Amino acid sequence: xxxxxxxxxxxxxxxxxxxxxxxxxxxxxxxxxxxxxxxxxxxxxxxxxxxxxxxxxxxxxxxxxxxxxxxxxxxxxxxxxxxxxxxxxxxxxxxxx
Amino acid sequence: xxxxxxxxxxxxxxxxxxxxxxxxxxxxxxxxxxxxxxxxxxxxxxxxxxxxxxxxxxxxxxxxxxxxxxxxxxxxxxxxxxxxxxxxxxxxxxxxxxxxxxxxxxxxxxxxxxxxxxxxxxxxxxxxxxxxxxxxxxxxxxxxxxxxxxxxxxxxxxxxxxxxxxxxxxxxxxxxxxxxxxxxxxxxxxxxxxxxxxxxxxxxxxxxxxxxxxxxxxxxxxxxxxxxxxxxxxxxxxxxxxxxxxxxxxxxxxxxxxxxxxxxxxxxxxxxxxxxxxxxxxxxxxxxxxxxxxxxxxxxxxxxxxxxxxxxxxxxxxxxxxxxxxxxxxxxxxxxxxxxxxxxxxxxxxxxxxxxxxxxxxxxxxxx
Numbered sequence: 001x002x003x004x005x006x007x008x009x010x011x012x013x014x015x016x017x018x019x020x021x022x023x024x025x026x027x028x029x030x031x032x033x034x035x036x037x038x039x040x041x042x043x044x045x046x047x048x049x050x051x052x053x054x055x056x057x058x059x060x061x062x063x064x065x066x067x068x069x070x071x072x073x074x075x076x077x078x079x080x081x082x083x084x085x086x087x088x089x090x091x092x093x094x095x096x097x
Numbered sequence: 098x099x100x101x102x103x104x105x106x107x108x109x110x111x112x113x114x115x116x117x118x119x120x121x122x123x124x125x126x127x128x129x130x131x132x133x134x135x136x137x138x139x140x141x142x143x144x145x146x147x148x149x150x151x152x153x154x155x156x157x158x159x160x161x162x163x164x165x166x167x168x169x170x171x172x173x174x175x176x177x178x179x180x181x182x183x184x185x186x187x188x189x190x191x192x193x194x195x196x197x198x199x200x201x202x203x204x205x206x207x208x209x210x211x212x213x214x215x216x217x218x219x220x221x222x223x224x225x226x227x228x229x230x231x232x233x234x235x236x237x238x239x240x241x242x243x244x245x246x247x248x249x250x251x252x253x254x255x256x257x258x259x260x261x262x263x264x265x266x267x268x269x270x271x272x273x274x275x276x277x278x279x280x281x282x283x284x285x286x287x288x289x290x291x292x293x294x295x296x297x298x299x300x301x302x303x304x305x306x307x308x309x310x311x312x313x314x315x316x317x318x319x320x321x322x323x324x325x326x327x328x329x330x331x332x333x334x335x336x337x338x339x340x341x342x343x344x345x346x347x348x349x350x351x352x353x354x355x356x357x358x359x360x361x362x363x364x365x366x367x368x369x370x371x372x373x374x375x376x377x378x379x380x381x382x383x384x385x386x387x388x389x390x391x392x393x394x395x396x397x398x399x400x401x402x403x404x405x406x407x408x409x410x411x412x413x414x415x416x417x418x419x420x421x422x423x424x425x426x427x428x429x430x431x432x433x434x435x436x437x438x439x440x441x442x443x444x445x446x447x448x449x450x451x452x453x454x455x456x457x458x459x460x461x462x463x464x465x
Contacts, residue, residue, distance in 0.1 A: 041348070041352065048107060048345050054340075055104065055341075055344075056101070056340065057340070058337070058338070059102045059339060059340030059341070060340075063338065066337050066340070067334070067337065069344035070330075070334060070337055073158065073344065073351075076161070076351060077165060077351060077355070080351065080352060080355050081161070081162075081165040081355050084356050084358075085169070085359060088359045
């Protein structure tokens with residue numbers, strides 16, 4: 001019986017909300033990252049024509065912007081990746097430890 | 098002279114569709130570790146994106162996502178980093194060859210040629226790998242659905258027993274046993290070659306790790322994310338050099354798929370190996386049927402068969418797209434059900450432990 005009690009007390013996957021009030025810091029970080037991510041997507045939409053033009057230039061032999069897609073991919077995935085990670089944690093979806 | 102690249106126009110409808118497709122594809126990707134591009138590439142092609150742009154753009158959206166997924170699953174102790182990096186390096190060679198094959202086909206036959214090539218590769222690979230994984234998943238269920246213990250396949254036992262001096266490397270995913278790098282070279286090369294052809298290397302990488310090297314399925318799918326990152330970064334640069342990456346499409350898909358990949362990765366911690374295999378095989382076989390419907394259309398476009406009437410061509414295209422949607426819905430549904438079931442079982446177990454603990458404390462405090 002004592003083993004079960006210890007397992008319960010030490011299990012880190014037990015919902016924190018049932019033990020202590022949930023801190024809001026994680027939620028605020030998620031909101032902030034969400035705003036930055038949304039801003040990046042706005043810029044992508046705003047400069048969509050230019051990005052398309054860079055690809056056409058690259059395809060026609062002007063390689064000045066050939067690494068632009070890779071840079072964009074890294075920036076977006078870092079910011080949006082951090083946001084989505086914190087988003088699911090903030091809404092309480094966590095892995096079984 | 099090679100024909101110019103053809104990037105699609107972005108409308109609110111296509112953006113929403115790409116976001117949704119990305120979300121479901123990401124969920125599947127985080128769960129089975131094979132990139133999710135096997136549904137995303139055909140989906141983009143069905144939306145009118147040429148195959149070479151769909152493959153290139155998927156590679157570009159996939160490699161940062163693979164990095165996010167692999168870091169996440171490394172925290173759960175599911176990643177064999179050494180195996181992932183070694184396989185990834187050999188996969189780069191495969192990517193280089195695969196990309197050159199693709200651009201050669203395009204320069205000779207145009208976009209219709211690469212559309213047919215990509216679809217044909219999909220059909221062959223999905224039939225072989227999907228059939229094999231399905232057989233294995235069903236066998237696992239029939240024999241002992243409750244036994245979650247990993248058994249090393251016969252072929253893997255043989256591979257692990259071969260000792261080639263100077264080439265042996267030990268891997269944590271197979272319990273510290275040693276395997277010759279000479280076995281990993283062809284597996285990595287084939288994984289990279291396939292990745293450059295259809296943007297999905299995991300169809301070879303994951304089963305190869307499971308059945309040839311003897312890595313448990315959960316660890317194989319997690320380690321494949323490292324391979325996908327290494328070869329995806331290289332492959333994206335190769336395709337970007339020719340301007341084939343439509344980063345606008347890639348990032349819209351990424352927006353949805355990064356939400357999905359987290360759910361998929363969390364889902365793996367609540368399910369058994371057999372469930373991952375079964376879901377993986379089901380999705381593969383549905384996508385296979387979807388691609389078969391499109392083959393006659395591409396053959397007709399290239400004048401390799403008698404011209405198909407426009408109505409029939411449209412019907413086949415719609416059927417293909419519907420099957421693809423079915424694969425997405427089935428995959429997402431199965432993962433969500435598995436996740437909900439897993440979470441509720443875990444919560445029930447925790448509630449029972451809580452009750453038992455309270456009983457124990459009450460018993461201690463109650464005076465005799």
